[in-house]
Amino acid sequence: MDAFVPFAAIAASALFILSLMWMSHPSTARRGVRAGEIGMVIAIIGALVQHEVVSYDLIIIAMIAGAAVGIPMALLMPMTAIPQRTAISHAFGALAVGLIGAAEYYKHAHAEYAGGFIMWALMFEMLLGFLTCTASVIAFAKLQELMGSRPVSFPGQRIVNGAVALGAVVIGTMLALDPTQTWLFPAFVALALLFGILLVIPIGGADMPTVIALLNSYAGLAASAMGFALGNKLLIVAGALDGASGFILAVIMCKAMNRSFANVMFGGFGNVVAGAAGGKDDRVVRSASAEEAAMQLENASSVVIVPGYGMAVAQAQHKVSELYQALTKKGVDVKFAIHPVAGRMPGHMNVLLAEANVPYEQLVDLDDINPELPQADVAVIIGANDTVNPSARDDPQSAIAGMPIIEADKAKSVFIIKRSMNAGFAGIDNPIYYNSNTQMLFGDAKDMVGSIAKELSGGGSGLH
Amino acid sequence: MNALNADYLFVFILAAFLGFQLIKKVSPLLHSPLMSLTNAIAAVVIVGAITITGEEGATPLARTLGFIAVFCATVNLVSGFMITDRMLKMFKPRGK
Numbered sequence: 300m301d302a303f304v305p306f307a308a309i310a311a312s313a314l315f316i317l318s319l320m321w322m323s324h325p326s327t328a329r330r331g332v333r334a335g336e337i338g339m340v341i342a343i344i345g346a347l348v349q350h351e352v353v354s355y356d357l358i359i360i361a362m363i364a365g366a367a368v369g370i371p372m373a374l375l376m377p378m379t380a381i382p383q384r385t386a387i388s389h390a391f392g393a394l395a396v397g398l399i400g401a402a403e404y405y406k407h408a409h410a411e412y413a414g415g416f417i418m419w420a421l422m423f424e425m426l427l428g429f430l431t432c433t434a435s436v437i438a439f440a441k442l443q444e445l446m447g448s449r450p451v452s453f454p455g456q457r458i459v460n461g462a463v464a465l466g467a468v469v470i471g472t473m474l475a476l477d478p479t480q481t482w483l484f485p486a487f488v489a490l491a492l493l494f495g496i497l498l499v500i501p502i503g504g505a506d507m508p509t510v511i512a513l514l515n516s517y518a519g520l521a522a523s524a525m526g527f528a529l530g531n532k533l534l535i536v537a538g539a540l541d542g543a544s545g546f547i548l549a550v551i552m553c554k555a556m557n558r559s560f561a562n563v564m565f566g567g568f569g570n571v572v573a574g575a576a577g578g579k580d581d582r583v584v585r586s587a588s589a590e591e592a593a594m595q596l597e598n599a600s601s602v603v604i605v606p607g608y609g610m611a612v613a614q615a616q617h618k619v620s621e622l623y624q625a626l627t628k629k630g631v632d633v634k635f636a637i638h639p640v641a642g643r644m645p646g647h648m649n650v651l652l653a654e655a656n657v658p659y660e661q662l663v664d665l666d667d668i669n670p671e672l673p674q675a676d677v678a679v680i681i682g683a684n685d686t687v688n689p690s691a692r693d694d695p696q697s698a699i700a701g702m703p704i705i706e707a708d709k710a711k712s713v714f715i716i717k718r719s720m721n722a723g724f725a726g727i728d729n730p731i732y733y734n735s736n737t738q739m740l741f742g743d744a745k746d747m748v749g750s751i752a753k754e755l756s757g758g759g760s761g762l763h
Numbered sequence: 764m765n766a767l768n769a770d771y772l773f774v775f776i777l778a779a780f781l782g783f784q785l786i787k788k789v790s791p792l793l794h795s796p797l798m799s800l801t802n803a804i805a806a807v808v809i810v811g812a813i814t815i816t817g818e819e820g821a822t823p824l825a826r827t828l829g830f831i832a833v834f835c836a837t838v839n840l841v842s843g844f845m846i847t848d849r850m851l852k853m854f855k856p857r858g859k
Contacts, residue, residue: 312778322785322789322797323788326791328793332851333802342810346814357816357826358817361816361834364837368838369838373842374824381795384799384846389802396832398828398831399828401809402810515802516799519801527770535774537807540801540804541782547787580799625801646798658856661829661857730775761774
């Protein structure tokens with residue numbers, strides 16, 4: 300049976316590559332999932348039939364228990380919880396990598412491996428694995444609102460973080476050079492776990508898309524490092540694919556905020572700009588009612604809806620879809636402008652709107668929608684703030700200067716659905732609220748969109 | 764076995780390069796399902812977990828660590844593939 304093993308690895312690698320290839324477009328993406336599943340089954344069979352594997356009891360129990368947890372999780376998870384689910388699954392994956400590394404370490408804790416490549420690869424793998432595990436748990440806690448999503452900072456934070464990271468690297472190096480010092484090993488694991496926590500607590504909720512993408516990348520790199528340590532090419536390939544994916548997504552997220560990795564990870568964004576705005580309360584804000592908004596929308600020929608995290612918080616996506624259906628029925632062209640960092644993970648808005656039955660052709664990326672906005676009659680901003688802030692474009696002094704925005708302010712008229720005049724996550728003043736073509740619709744996003752949709756579909760009373 | 768095998772580096776670099784090219788082509792529409800798919804694929808570390816749990820002469824510690832690792836990886840791969848498919852099922856073209 301051992302002859303089958305290398306071929307299983309090749310077949311699984313090829314299927315994983317095809318799987319990612321088919322993910323390029325919604326029309327082929329589900330085929331991609333099938334390819335990935337088949338690849339995984341082949342890989343698992345390949346592992347089970349190896350002659351080294353002699354006892355199956357624990358493996359089978361663990362797999363059944365894993366499926367018993369995983370299947371209900373997949374079936375019952377609401378789509379709004381996808382960012383949390385992704386974070387916790389990174390934690391599970393990274394924990395698996397870390398524990399396998401630990402078992403391999405104890406197996407190789409003999410003088411003959413001192414300073415050898417396997418030890419270095421294992422130490423690197425465990426460092427990444429364990430830090431990704433706790434970092435993902437913290438990201439999960441922030442997304443699930445088990446802890447505040449505001450950045451947590453304390454005096455000397457960078458020094459502490461640096462010392463913990465250095466400590467983990469030094470002990471890891473000592474263990475790689477002399478693996479027989481097993482008493483150091485728990486300290487190494489503890490420092491790596493602690494570093495993961497310290498890495499994510501200073502990062503605020505709005506930076507989660509980048510953090511999740513980076514953790515995705517780390518989990519992949521850790522898997523790849525394990526492939527190096529175990530001499531398993533399938534793990535190297537799968538880990539490299541995952542690592543590349545997370546890395547590209549993180550780069551896209553950073554670009555969409557005009558920030559660097561270093562700035563996201565160590566910037567403490569969101570607690571620096573308080574107090575920048577003040578004494579400007581003499582500016583005029585125009586507000587409108589749902590009826591007035593409905594009337595303008597009905598008379599428009601093109602409407603662009605700009606959703607943000609606020610739509611997800613208010614669970615307004617189904618009402619937004621009703622609004623889309625009502626306007627489309629009246630012959631209005633409706634598009635959705637999706638900023639890459641809208642929401643809490645890459646692609647968050649797309650998933651929510653797709654769930655609410657908005658056809659994917661109407662979901663338009665930042666770069667493609669901006670040239671269309673000056674021709675749009677109405678832009679409706681639902682729960683988005685910083686991603687439509689014109690000061691990113693116009694004010695070089697702004698804390699978000701240079702961040703690409705959806706230029707909703709260029710539409711002929713703009714409606715903004717918002718609970719109150721409080722500033723957005725970044726705490727930055729948003730001049731779009733005071734523009735002469737802007738009207739505010741104060742209220743809960745779900746209720747407000749719902750009443751506009753009702754007016755449009757004839758449920759309301761006074762349309763004239 | 765105790766030194767870096769250049770073949771592995773070769774495989775890694777080719778796979779990473781291929782990964783970059785493939786991921787760049789993924790529509791931004793699908794970035795959420797992409798992430799849960801790659802997460803499921805990375806659960807292939809179950810292969811390593813199976814070996815340490817079931818191999819001849821595994822210590823009780825190795826078997827325990829391996830058991831937890833097999834469990835975690837199974838949760839990830841089962842829920843990862845299923846959730847990805849659930850998300851993708853929702854992406855419908857116009858007129859459906």
